[in-house]
Amino acid sequence: xxxxxxxxxxxxxxxxxxxxxxxxxxxxxxxxxxxxxxxxxxxxxxxxxxxxxxxxxxxxxxxxxxxxxxxxxxxxxxxxxxxxxxx
Amino acid sequence: xxxxxxxxxxxxxxxxxxxxxxxxxxxxxxxxxxxxxxxxxxxxxxxxxxxxxxxxxxxxxxxxxxxxxxxxxxxxxxxxxxxxxxxxxxxxxxxxxxxxxxxxxxxxxxxxxxxxxxxxxxxxxxxxxxxxxxxxxxxxxxxxxxxxxxxxxxxxxxxxxxxxxxxxxxxxxxxxxxxxxxxxxxxxxxxxxxxxxxxxxxxxxxxxxxxxxxxxxxxxxxxxxxxxxxxxxxxxxxxxxxxxxxxxxxxxxxxxxxxxxxxxxxxxxxxxxxxxxxxxxxxxxxxxxxxxxxxxxxxxxxxxxxxxxxxxxxxxxxxxxxxxxxxxxxxxxxxxxxxxx
Numbered sequence: 001x002x003x004x005x006x007x008x009x010x011x012x013x014x015x016x017x018x019x020x021x022x023x024x025x026x027x028x029x030x031x032x033x034x035x036x037x038x039x040x041x042x043x044x045x046x047x048x049x050x051x052x053x054x055x056x057x058x059x060x061x062x063x064x065x066x067x068x069x070x071x072x073x074x075x076x077x078x079x080x081x082x083x084x085x086x087x
Numbered sequence: 088x089x090x091x092x093x094x095x096x097x098x099x100x101x102x103x104x105x106x107x108x109x110x111x112x113x114x115x116x117x118x119x120x121x122x123x124x125x126x127x128x129x130x131x132x133x134x135x136x137x138x139x140x141x142x143x144x145x146x147x148x149x150x151x152x153x154x155x156x157x158x159x160x161x162x163x164x165x166x167x168x169x170x171x172x173x174x175x176x177x178x179x180x181x182x183x184x185x186x187x188x189x190x191x192x193x194x195x196x197x198x199x200x201x202x203x204x205x206x207x208x209x210x211x212x213x214x215x216x217x218x219x220x221x222x223x224x225x226x227x228x229x230x231x232x233x234x235x236x237x238x239x240x241x242x243x244x245x246x247x248x249x250x251x252x253x254x255x256x257x258x259x260x261x262x263x264x265x266x267x268x269x270x271x272x273x274x275x276x277x278x279x280x281x282x283x284x285x286x287x288x289x290x291x292x293x294x295x296x297x298x299x300x301x302x303x304x305x306x307x308x309x310x311x312x313x314x315x316x317x318x319x320x321x322x323x324x325x326x327x328x329x330x331x332x333x334x335x336x337x338x339x340x341x342x343x344x345x346x347x348x349x350x351x352x353x354x355x356x357x358x359x360x361x362x363x364x365x366x367x368x369x370x371x372x373x374x375x376x377x378x379x380x381x382x383x384x385x386x387x388x389x390x391x392x393x394x395x396x397x398x399x400x401x402x403x404x405x406x407x408x409x410x411x412x413x414x415x416x417x418x419x420x421x422x423x424x425x426x427x428x
Contacts, residue, residue: 006170006173006175008166008167008170011159011160011163012159012162012166012192012193013156013160013163014156014159018163018166020170020175022175034193036191062210064209064210066192066193068159
């Protein structure tokens with residue numbers, strides 16, 4: 001499933017993550033992550049984001065993430081909201 | 088904290104007055120905005136953030152309320168609004184002292200001058216933009232020149248400037264000012280530039296993008312007020328050009344001599360001061376004249392207003408002339424309003 005309608009979820013506040021989903025120009029899922037803890041948790045955040053998108057059946061999108069130290073379930077929840085809003 | 092966020096009604100003079108007086112304490116003036124949100128305690132504003140299209144500005148928070156997460160709340164609201172309106176690439180204008188805050192919120196610096204900082208965030212960036220055109224047009228190995236032009240509309244003067252400049256470099260890039268603040272719409276101005284330079288193989292016409300004389304780099308160029316603000320933004324705009332566009336191997340920026348318009352003249356002066364810092368040279372090319380003096384687009388517009396078509400023909404190439412014959416609606420509009428550009 002492709003993301004065709006842009007959608008957003010989350011906030012820029014501490015312990016949260018701001019998710020923006022846009023239709024992809026290339027193919028597949030592209031995740032662009034900015035995080036205050038990118039060195040410590042960058043890999044993990046990407047993994048959670050990608051898994052959440054894949055579990056929801058998304059195959060193509062541009063996913064912009066602004067992380068302010070969100071925990072895994074926050075990340076998953078925010079992405080899930082954004083995907084549902086884009087449908 | 089017990090602050091509340093409120094989206095202002097921009098139609099309300101009273102609310103705007105309150106915002107203006109709040110911003111005044113930070114030496115910020117309120118220029119064009121289409122959305123404003125404030126944080127208040129009781130009736131008192133303690134923080135604000137506004138936007139105009141995809142440009143965030145007028146950001147301020149009272150010092151005693153800083154560091155409590157108010158920035159994040161305000162910014163989130165404005166970012167949501169911009170996104171809802173379809174702006175996926177946003178800019179922030181602010182004071183250089185605020186750069187840390189915005190960096191931590193995912194904004195990237197485009198340029199900092201003594202007085203202002205411009206940052207961006209979203210699905211594209213100036214770095215992507217520059218490397219895309221470098222690759223697409225293989226600009227890496229040649230010695231290039233550039234001209235930024237509005238061409239409202241394209242005249243024999245523009246053509247002469249381009250021909251002269253194109254002889255002095257391997258490739259000449261014409262950046263067509265994309266901002267639609269002129270009588271002739273961008274789409275038409277762009278097309279006329281392409282047609283009017285078809286005979287020159289080493290000339291490339293490109294849209295100017297967000298990064299050259301746009302509402303983002305240069306709000307006051309379009310507002311045309313306050314000389315100080317003008318030079319401030321001119322310096323920002325030209326620093327962006329010098330720093331980023333020199334990466335396209337642009338070694339010379341050409342301009343036409345400007346005997347007529349004091350604003351453009353001031354812009355040219357600032358160019359002379361800024362560009363050499365980035366290893367770019369400025370070359371001023373004297374204007375082409377015909378038997379009635381210097382050729383300029385403003386003269387063409389004046390002639391069009393009076394339907395003096397025979398004289399128009401002496402000022403513009405055939406491609407522009409043919410277009411003007413078909414441009415009834417725009418000329419009717421031109422006759423009705425006075426536009427500075």
